[in-house]
Amino acid sequence: AQTVTQSQPEMSVQEAETVTLSCTYDTSESDYYLFWYKQPPSRQMILVIRQEAYKQQNATENRFSVNFQKAAKSFSLKISDSQLGDAAMYFCVIYGGSQGNLIFGKGTKLSVKP
Amino acid sequence: DAGVTQSPTHLIKTRGQQVTLRCSPKSGHDTVSWYQQALGQGPQFIFQYYEEEERQRGNFPDRFSGHQFPNYSSELNVNALLLGDSALYLCASSSLGTGTYEQYFGPGTRLTVT
Numbered sequence: 001a002q003t004v005t006q007s008q009p010e011m012s013v014q015e016a017e018t019v020t021l022s023c024t025y026d027t028s029e030s031d032y033y034l035f036w037y038k039q040p041p042s043r044q045m046i047l048v049i050r051q052e053a054y055k056q057q058n059a060t061e062n063r064f065s066v067n068f069q070k071a072a073k074s075f076s077l078k079i080s081d082s083q084l085g086d087a088a089m090y091f092c093v094i095y096g097g098s099q100g101n102l103i104f105g106k107g108t109k110l111s112v113k114p
Numbered sequence: 115d116a117g118v119t120q121s122p123t124h125l126i127k128t129r130g131q132q133v134t135l136r137c138s139p140k141s142g143h144d145t146v147s148w149y150q151q152a153l154g155q156g157p158q159f160i161f162q163y164y165e166e167e168e169r170q171r172g173n174f175p176d177r178f179s180g181h182q183f184p185n186y187s188s189e190l191n192v193n194a195l196l197l198g199d200s201a202l203y204l205c206a207s208s209s210l211g212t213g214t215y216e217q218y219f220g221p222g223t224r225l226t227v228t
């Protein structure tokens with residue numbers, strides 16, 4: 001079974017500052033993918049960033065980057081230069097190669113203060 | 115390029131009734147997954163359809179059933195509705211045929227059971 005744990009129910013960041021959201025996971029799969037999804041109050045789930053487990057290099061998408069520590073089964077998201085539009089619920093998600101479904105963490109609610 | 119669409123947006127049903135939710139995948143995608151998201155929780159996997167067959171199923175009772183059509187669109191049916199079925203139902207599409215594992219989500223259908 002695969003599990004995802006997000007230990008920070010809520011986080012807050014000042015506009016233009018940097019924030020890091022934490023995530024740990026557990027899986028028996030050798031081939032898997034990790035994602036961060038964002039769900040704003042409008043409820044549309046949006047893919048923020050993906051990481052293939054076989055890649056050692058951390059993924060980066062503009063202001064979003066991850067710190068992927070495979071041995072520690074840790075997958076944190078760093079948001080640089082935070083903007084008001086970054087306010088949302090952020091979900092850490094795992095997809096196992098032999099499974100068809102995404103496993104979501106419980107989410108971290110991020111607030112951005114002007 | 116149209117993204118994932120879902121209908122209806124909102125739905126109110128009475129306990130014991132039946133409901134059908136609809137989803138059209140993103141252009142080029144052949145796989146549809148359904149998730150249930152209770153208030154304040156991460157989405158839970160219901161089932162996935164590929165090539166008009168249920169490929170995988172999560173821990174949901176048989177009251178939840180689905181279908182995929184030749185044009186890849188999908189329906190989720192829930193029979194004998196319970197109050198606990200009130201949730202946001204999310205449809206996500208991907209492309210197993212091309213090995214694309216990212217799932218792109220629709221805006222969801224908010225189901226309220228009274």
